[in-house]
Every structure is written in C-alpha cells, then in structure tokens.
Amino acid sequence: MILYSLLLLILYDSLLFIPKVQTFGTVCIGLCHCVGDVVDCSSLDLSEIPSSIPNNTRVLLLYDNELESIDKTRLKGFYFLQTLNLRKNRLPRIPDGSDKLEHLEKLDLRSNLISTVSSEEFSQLASIRSVDLSRNLISYLPKPTTSTKVNIEKLDLASNSITDIGSELFSAFTSLVSLKLARNHITSLRQFSFSRLRKLESIDLTRNMIREVRFLAFNQLPSLRNVSLAKNDVYRLDDGMFYACEGLTRLNLSTNRVQSVTEGWMFGLTSLEVLDLSYNQIQSFHTSSWSHTPKLKWLSLHSNRIQSLPSGSFRALRQLEELILSANSIDSLHKFALIGMDNLHKLDLSSNTLAVCVEDGAVLYNTSMPFLRSLRFTNNQLRVIPKRAFERFPALEELDLTDNPIATIHPEAFEPLELKKLTMNSSSILCDCQISWLATWIYRLKLDRSSIVARCSYPPPLADLDVIAIDTANLTCHDDSPRAKIVRQPVEVKALIGEQARFMCNVYGASPLSIEWRVMENGQPRVLVQDSATFLSVNTTAVVNGTYDGRELAAAELILDNVAMTDNSEYQCVARNRFGSDFSSHVKLFVYQAPKFTFIPSDMAVLVGQSAKFLCAATGTPRPEVKWAFERLPFPAAEARRLHVKPNDDHIYVMNVTMEDQGVYTCHATNIAGQVQASAKLRVFDNQFHHTDDSDPRPIKKGDSLKIDCSVDLQPDVQRIVWKHNQQVILFLKKARFSKNNQILTITQTAFSDSGEYSCELWVDDSMLLRKVTNVKVLSENEFESTEGTLSQRAHRISAMAAKWAENIKSSTGNGFYLMASFSAFGLMILGVFTSICVCLVRYSCHQRDPSLKVQPVHV
Structure with a gap:
C-alpha cells in the first residue's frame, strides 16, 4: 500500500514538469472538422485562421472562406503541414511565410484576388512541389531569384491576365514538370521562353491570344511530351520552334489561323504521335513536312481549307493509324494521294465533295489500305456506288455513308468486304433489279438494320418503301432506265498549237441531266469552267424516238480554242441526274508543235586536215528527228567514216577535212506536225604562211623601222589579213603601213610602246584559218648594240x-x-x-x- 502511494506521488510530480504548449494543441476544438491529421475548415466564412488547429496537421483545408490576409506567425506552428488549400478566398497576395513550412508539398491558391506577385514571393514557390495560382488577377510575373531549394513540379497559372512571359521567366524552376498557362492574354512566345526546364513534360497554353511562336521558343526541352496551343490566334510558326524537343509526343494546334504545314516548324518532332491541326486555315501542306514526324499515329486536319491532295500526300507517315480530313473543300484526289498508308485503321473523309472518288473507280484503284477498319464518307454528294468500290480496303469493318443522296448501288458494290456495321440514310434509291441483291446481302452479314435506311424514289409505285422490305419479284429492270448514261463516248483529239480542239459526248437519261467536263492535271481531276479559251455547250431534247416520257438526250461539246502545250492532257465527260452518274473513259488531247529551230547551222571555213562542226537543234512535239544531207552524192565524209555525231550533242562533226568535203550541208528537222530545214556552206582552203613563227623576241633599235612579213597564198576576193598588236586590232596608227594586200606590216620611227606581240590572222568571213605571232622588243641604242653581237x-x-x-x-x-x-x-x-x-x-x-x-x- 505504501509502495502504491509512492508511485502515485512520483507520477503526479512528473506531470507537473511536462512543458505547456502556448499556441496549438493536438486536439481539434471548434468549428473545424478533423479526421486524423486532416483538418477541414472549408466553407465556414472564416476571416482568419482558427487558433485551435492542431500543430500535427498534415492537410489543412481552408477553401471557400473570407480570408483576406494571413499573419505569417499563424503558420509557424505547422511543422508537419504538407497540403494547404486556400482556394476561393479573398487573398490579394501569396501568403508570407509559406516558404518556412519545410514539409509543404501542395499550395492551392486558386480563385483568390491575387493581382501582384513580387520576385521574392515568386521565388518562395520553388520549394513547394505543387502550386495552383489559377483563377486570380495576375497580369505580370517577375523573374524569380535563384532559390537554394527547388522542388516545384507543378505550376498552374491558368485563367489570369498574364500578357507576356518573356524569355527564361521560369528558368529558376529547374524541377518543373507541368506548367499551365491556359486562359491568359499571352500574345507571343519568344526565343527561350521555357529554357533550362529539362524536366518539363507538359505545357498548356490553351485559350490565349498567341499570334506568333518564335524560333527556339521550345528550345532544348528533352523531357517535353505534351504541348497545347489550341484556341489561340496563331498564324505564324517560325522554323525550328521545336528544336531539340525530340521527346514531344502530343501537339495540339487546333482552332488557330495556321495556313500551311511546312518542314521548317515541323523540324525536330521525330517522336510526335498525336497532332491536332483541326479548325485552322490550312490550304496546302508540303508532303516532305511529314518526314520529320515518322512516328505519327493520329492526325486531324478537320475543318480546314484543303481543296486537293497531291501525290503521296502522307507517304512518309508509315505508322499513321487514324487520319481525319473531314469538313474541308476536297473535291479531288491524286490517284496516288493515299498511297503508302498501309497501317491506317481509321479514315474520315466526311463533308467534302469526293463522290467522284467512289463513283469513278479509277481514282481509288491505286490506293491500297490493307488494315483500314473504319471509313467515314458522310455528306459527299455520293449518288452511285459502283461494283467493288471498296475492294482496295479488304479489312474494312465499319462504313458510314450517311447524308449522301445514294440512288444506285450496283451488285457486288461492297465485295469482298465483310462489314460489321453499315450506316446510310438515303431516300433516293432507284429500285430496279440491280438493287434486288441488297436485302440478301444485309441478312447474310447480319448487319444492324436500324442503321440502314434505303428508301425507293423510283418507280412511283415503290416510292418511299424500304428496299429491304420489298419482294424481289417487284424489283424489275426496263430497257429504258432513267439513269444518266453516256451513249456516245468522246474520242481522242489531235491538234496543232494555236488550233482548236473539239470533244463530243452524248448522254441519255431522266431529266434534268447535268454534264461536266474534267481534265487531269498532275494526276488530279479539275472541272472545266467556261472562259475566253474554253467553250462548253449542251443541247438537249425531250423527245426521243417521237415520244415524250420524261427522258432527254443531251449532246455536250467541249471546245478548246488556241490550244497550248499545257492543254496536252486527258479529258473526261461526266453525266449526272438524280438517279446516278456515268463517267466516260479518259481520252487524250495530243497537242503537236511543228519543228522549230533553236540553233541553225552557220557557214564555216576550215583548212585541209582540220575538223568542221555544224550546230543544228530544233524543238517540237513530238521531239523532231534531225538528219543531215550533202548537196551531192556521194557523201565523201560519210563514206570515209569521217562524219561523227555524239550522244546528247546537237553538233555534227566532219573530221580531217579534205577539199572534197567543200559544199552545202542541210539540216532537216521532222516530226508528225511538219518539217523545217536549214543549210550551211563549208569552204575548204589549203593556205600556209611562207615564214613560220619566230619564238625568240625580235630586237629593234628605237627609231628604226619595223617590218613584219606575213606572206601567204592569199585569195583576196574571199580572204583577208588582220593585224593585231597585243591582241588589239591595228586600225588607225599613222606610222603603220600595209603592203602586198596587208601581208606586210611596216612601222616607222619605232618607240618603246611598239614592243609586244604582233600577230597576223588569216580570216574568211567570221572564221580564222591561220595565225602567226612575232614578238618585238624595242631597245635603246646601247641595249641594241649589246644584244646585236x-x-x-x-x-x-x-x-x-x-x-x-x-x-x-x-x-x-x-x-x-x-x-x-x-x-x-x-x-x-x-x-x-x-x-x-x-x-x-x-x-x-x-x-x-x-x-x-x-x-x-x-x-x-
């Protein structure tokens, strides 16, 4: 008993010496709700932080209150605080003292009234792993000072009024992984806007006012994976803006004013997998641009202004799985436009005018997509589905043809497909024997009938009936089908440049008939319209064989006036009415050009033993054949095998000329459009100078006369001697005298300036036959006497x-x-x-x- 009393006394004394906590206790008292180390003081209209919050709190929720300021002394006791949520209060600044909370990992200041951030306050955020400053009134961010402790990984500055982020604004936050700047007023991205952020993985710049993205704006961000620039006003993308961003996999540029896709701004996106360019103003793209994105799997060009697809448009995208080209103005595809897309699974061509690609099977014939699973072809004015229209897509499972006025579906139209889903809603079906197969085919594939609406519009007794529900015995054919049909095919035309070319095409079918002419340009069809050199006419009659039955016969004519080489192409007649369309075969316009000389041979004069060459070249379509003829037979140079012609050379060479080769040579250029000829005369001479060149300089004393003899067997009527001094023709020199038909030159009273090279040249018209050179050196009397000996x-x-x-x-x-x-x-x-x-x-x-x-x- 005494021992028990002693123990109680010791315990009481020990309790007396326990230190008292002057600030916070460990028990949650008051309005706040506590669960373990989580304290919830949210939505209590608090104007200050309660004093009863335990000091062991790890998560403190103070959102949706009326806090206007926080005394930094109130935060000192939260040694273990990791999350501080101050969302939806009335704080005008970042709370002072938050950097003293050593274990703080998440600071939420969303939806406050913060408008000003100092450099020191911004720097304090570097030690906090996640910071949310979204939905405030911040318009300017100062450059933070360097912080010794950098832990920040997530920074949310969305929905503020920031107008400029400058260069290297966030460079001090080297640990940053995610940066959100959406819904601000940023107008441009400068060079090095995000430099030194080597751990940054995601940047969200959605809904700003960005117009320009400058060179190296996203420079050297090796960890970057996701960038969103959607819903801005971007119209300028500088070359190399993603330089050294090899890790970028997702890029969203939708809803901007981008006008083209170029190699420059695409450079460096070697790991890109998802690219969204929808809702822009893209009219064209360079096919080589895609070579920088070889790993691209998803591409959207929805709602742009693309009108045509050139050859090999996406050839470089070998790994592309989904392509969206809907809501453009595409009316033609190059026959090789979609070649090389072997791994494509989904293709969306909706809301274009691409009916011709299906109706004229030749367009898609060269396109093979062995793994295509889904094709959306809605709203393309499709009226006819020909036989085996989709056979180049053997793996196709889903086909959407809604919002097309389909009238004719030919037997085997969907062969060899094994569709799992077909969607269509046409009320324009021509219900005759050619549609009788459809119901059986739908039942065989067990397709969902609710997604297939096919109602008759002709003949009148079957109007508005479901094709699938009609007894096949009532689906009969008549010889006089209302479908538009070409009854007279156009034929190929040949015309000379400057002449007129005429094509004819006759069409029969239910009125009204529509006829158009198309021309193939660089593998793509273009519809012809009337202009000063193109005339289109259609003459129709409603009476055929003396009866009037709603049919008409139309004679269409295409006249191309003053044809040029650019008109040399394939032409096609296309006939349409509400029951379908028909396409003529492609016929060729051959534009010929008569031969025309680009170089004509010129008269030549040569010496015996030399070689002569004549130049003769001509253009024309087809390329003219050039042949040579001599004025008489036999042809000495040809028989002696001294006549040569080299590949890719428009010259003819006469080697080792003899006197027999003298005469007239005629060049003949001939093609199917005509021929031209031009002649040149070859004159052969056998002249030699009586005295050869003297290689040693010829000395002469100053003041003496200089005489140079250039005697030759001259023919004065056709030959002439030309004298030159230092390559300059001697014309007006008072002391120069010429004799013996200019064969001898005498210069009196020589001066030092008369030294140099003298040459005499033997000329015939514009050809020089011979040249003799004499070097003269005029010396003083002493110099002359010393050399004379x-x-x-x-x-x-x-x-x-x-x-x-x-x-x-x-x-x-x-x-x-x-x-x-x-x-x-x-x-x-x-x-x-x-x-x-x-x-x-x-x-x-x-x-x-x-x-x-x-x-x-x-x-x-």
Whole structure:
C-alpha cells in the first residue's frame, strides 16, 4: 500500500514538469472538422485562421472562406503541414511565410484576388512541389531569384491576365514538370521562353491570344511530351520552334489561323504521335513536312481549307493509324494521294465533295489500305456506288455513308468486304433489279438494320418503301432506265498549237441531266469552267424516238480554242441526274508543235586536215528527228567514216577535212506536225604562211623601222589579213603601213610602246584559218648594240638578208638567176656565221687575258 502511494506521488510530480504548449494543441476544438491529421475548415466564412488547429496537421483545408490576409506567425506552428488549400478566398497576395513550412508539398491558391506577385514571393514557390495560382488577377510575373531549394513540379497559372512571359521567366524552376498557362492574354512566345526546364513534360497554353511562336521558343526541352496551343490566334510558326524537343509526343494546334504545314516548324518532332491541326486555315501542306514526324499515329486536319491532295500526300507517315480530313473543300484526289498508308485503321473523309472518288473507280484503284477498319464518307454528294468500290480496303469493318443522296448501288458494290456495321440514310434509291441483291446481302452479314435506311424514289409505285422490305419479284429492270448514261463516248483529239480542239459526248437519261467536263492535271481531276479559251455547250431534247416520257438526250461539246502545250492532257465527260452518274473513259488531247529551230547551222571555213562542226537543234512535239544531207552524192565524209555525231550533242562533226568535203550541208528537222530545214556552206582552203613563227623576241633599235612579213597564198576576193598588236586590232596608227594586200606590216620611227606581240590572222568571213605571232622588243641604242653581237642574232640577220636578196633577184630576173643567187646567198650566210664565230673566239681570248678590258660589240 505504501509502495502504491509512492508511485502515485512520483507520477503526479512528473506531470507537473511536462512543458505547456502556448499556441496549438493536438486536439481539434471548434468549428473545424478533423479526421486524423486532416483538418477541414472549408466553407465556414472564416476571416482568419482558427487558433485551435492542431500543430500535427498534415492537410489543412481552408477553401471557400473570407480570408483576406494571413499573419505569417499563424503558420509557424505547422511543422508537419504538407497540403494547404486556400482556394476561393479573398487573398490579394501569396501568403508570407509559406516558404518556412519545410514539409509543404501542395499550395492551392486558386480563385483568390491575387493581382501582384513580387520576385521574392515568386521565388518562395520553388520549394513547394505543387502550386495552383489559377483563377486570380495576375497580369505580370517577375523573374524569380535563384532559390537554394527547388522542388516545384507543378505550376498552374491558368485563367489570369498574364500578357507576356518573356524569355527564361521560369528558368529558376529547374524541377518543373507541368506548367499551365491556359486562359491568359499571352500574345507571343519568344526565343527561350521555357529554357533550362529539362524536366518539363507538359505545357498548356490553351485559350490565349498567341499570334506568333518564335524560333527556339521550345528550345532544348528533352523531357517535353505534351504541348497545347489550341484556341489561340496563331498564324505564324517560325522554323525550328521545336528544336531539340525530340521527346514531344502530343501537339495540339487546333482552332488557330495556321495556313500551311511546312518542314521548317515541323523540324525536330521525330517522336510526335498525336497532332491536332483541326479548325485552322490550312490550304496546302508540303508532303516532305511529314518526314520529320515518322512516328505519327493520329492526325486531324478537320475543318480546314484543303481543296486537293497531291501525290503521296502522307507517304512518309508509315505508322499513321487514324487520319481525319473531314469538313474541308476536297473535291479531288491524286490517284496516288493515299498511297503508302498501309497501317491506317481509321479514315474520315466526311463533308467534302469526293463522290467522284467512289463513283469513278479509277481514282481509288491505286490506293491500297490493307488494315483500314473504319471509313467515314458522310455528306459527299455520293449518288452511285459502283461494283467493288471498296475492294482496295479488304479489312474494312465499319462504313458510314450517311447524308449522301445514294440512288444506285450496283451488285457486288461492297465485295469482298465483310462489314460489321453499315450506316446510310438515303431516300433516293432507284429500285430496279440491280438493287434486288441488297436485302440478301444485309441478312447474310447480319448487319444492324436500324442503321440502314434505303428508301425507293423510283418507280412511283415503290416510292418511299424500304428496299429491304420489298419482294424481289417487284424489283424489275426496263430497257429504258432513267439513269444518266453516256451513249456516245468522246474520242481522242489531235491538234496543232494555236488550233482548236473539239470533244463530243452524248448522254441519255431522266431529266434534268447535268454534264461536266474534267481534265487531269498532275494526276488530279479539275472541272472545266467556261472562259475566253474554253467553250462548253449542251443541247438537249425531250423527245426521243417521237415520244415524250420524261427522258432527254443531251449532246455536250467541249471546245478548246488556241490550244497550248499545257492543254496536252486527258479529258473526261461526266453525266449526272438524280438517279446516278456515268463517267466516260479518259481520252487524250495530243497537242503537236511543228519543228522549230533553236540553233541553225552557220557557214564555216576550215583548212585541209582540220575538223568542221555544224550546230543544228530544233524543238517540237513530238521531239523532231534531225538528219543531215550533202548537196551531192556521194557523201565523201560519210563514206570515209569521217562524219561523227555524239550522244546528247546537237553538233555534227566532219573530221580531217579534205577539199572534197567543200559544199552545202542541210539540216532537216521532222516530226508528225511538219518539217523545217536549214543549210550551211563549208569552204575548204589549203593556205600556209611562207615564214613560220619566230619564238625568240625580235630586237629593234628605237627609231628604226619595223617590218613584219606575213606572206601567204592569199585569195583576196574571199580572204583577208588582220593585224593585231597585243591582241588589239591595228586600225588607225599613222606610222603603220600595209603592203602586198596587208601581208606586210611596216612601222616607222619605232618607240618603246611598239614592243609586244604582233600577230597576223588569216580570216574568211567570221572564221580564222591561220595565225602567226612575232614578238618585238624595242631597245635603246646601247641595249641594241649589246644584244646585236650575239651569235644567234647575227646568224638570224645574215640568213634574213640572204633570203631577202634571193627573193628580190627572183622577182626581177627569173628562175636561172634565182638559182645562182640562192647559192650565193647560202655561201654568204655560211661565211657570215663562220666570221661571227671567229670574232667571238678572239674576243673571248682577249677577255681571258685581261678581265678589265671592256668588251666592245663587233658588227658583221
């Protein structure tokens, strides 16, 4: 008993020394609701934080109250607080002291009255993992200072009034994973708007006022997976705006003003799988743009302004599974437009004008989609489904043809498909024997009849009846079918450039008949309209074979006036009425052009042994054949195999010319549209200069006369000599004299400027046959005397003097005296050379004995 009393006394004393908590207790007291460490003080119209909140609280819910401010001392005791929800209060600023809550991971300030954020306040958010500042009045965000503790992963700034995020605004939040900026007033994205955010995975910029996305706006974001720019006003996308964003998989650009898809802004999207470009103003796209998105699986181009699809439009998208092209203005497809889309599962072509793609089976014949499961073809003005219209899509299971005025469904129209769902709602069916198969086919595939509405519009007794419910015995055919049918096919036409081309096409069927002409351009059909060079006419009559039965015969004519090469294409007649359509075969317009010379041969003059070449080229359609003829037979160069023609060369070469090759050569250019010819004359000469070139410079003393002989067997009536000094023609030089039909040039009173290269050229019309060059150097008297004594110079002058003397004797006396003079001149030349050698030896010997002796020039 004494022991028990002692224990109670010790316990009482110990309780007296327990420290008292001055702020908060661990028991939830007052209006708030507590569950464990979660305290719910929401929707209590509180104007301040209750003082009775336990200090072990981990989740504090204060949303939907009237808090206008929070004293930072009120938050000090929440050592374990992880979530603070202050949503839907009246706070004008971010609560001070939130950065002191070391374990705080989520701060919700959504729907307050925060309009101003300081740099320090913005920086404090870096330590909190998730921050929600959406639905406030923030218009400006300062650049935060660098924080030592960066934990933020989610930042929601949606539904504010932010107009600009500048460059590197969020660069201090390096741990950021998700950034929401939707429903603000941002007008543009600059370079490096999101730089250094290497962990960022998602950016939401939906419903802003962004008009421009600049180069490198999303630069170097390796973790980025999802970007939404939907419902902005984007019209400009700079090249390289997604540079180094190889991880991006989803991009939403819907509801903007994008006008084209280019390689530039698509560059770098190598991992993109989902791309939404719906509700834009895209009129065209470069097929090569898709090469940057090889992993794309889902693409929407819904509600744009695309009018046609070129060849290989999506060839690069080998992994594409769903393509949406609905609500455009597409009226034609290139026959290879959808080629290469082997993995496509869903295709939506609704709300276009693509009936012709199905009605004219040739359009889709080259398109193969072996894995296509679903095809939406609603609202395309489809009237006729021909036999095996969808056979290129063998795996098709769902086919939607609603809102099409289908009148004719040919037998085997859906073969070889095994459809699981067919949707259509036509009340324009022509109920004759050609539709009798439909009910059996629907029953065989066990299709849902509620999704198939097919009602008769003809004949009148069956009008508005369900085709499936009609006894097949009542579905009969008559020879006089009301369907539009081409009874006279157009035929191919041939015309010369500038002439007129005419096509005819006759159509029979129930009135009213509509006839149009189409032309294939770059693999795509284009409907012709009347203009100054295109005339369309249709003459109809309601009386056929003397009876009037609601049928009419129409004769359509297409006239192309002043045809050009661009009209060279395939043309087609298309006939329609409310019961169906009919397509003529494609017929060709062959536009021919008579040959026309682009180069004609020119007269030539050559020397014997040289080669001659004539140029002759012509254009025309078809390409003209060029042949050559000689003025007489035999053709010497051809027989001697000296006539050559090279591949891809419009020249003809006559090799090793002889005098027999002289004459007229004629070029003939011929094609189916006509022929032209042009001739050129070849003249052959056998001229040679009497004296050859002297390679050594010819010295002459200043003030002496210079004489250059260029004698040749000249034919003055057709040949001429042209003199040049340093490549310039000598025309008006007072001291220049020409003699012997310009074969000899004499220049008196030479000056230093007369030095240089002299050439004489033998010309025939515009052809140069020969050229001789003489180099002259005008020297002063001392220079001339020092060079005159050289052995070679002396020998040259002596031989020249001897030759000139002999030539003068020949011209004045005759051959006998010429022979004697020649021997004398030869002897004189030998004597002069020998004397020069002796003089040189004597001078050399004297020089060796007395080096100081000045050597004087010796004249011979």
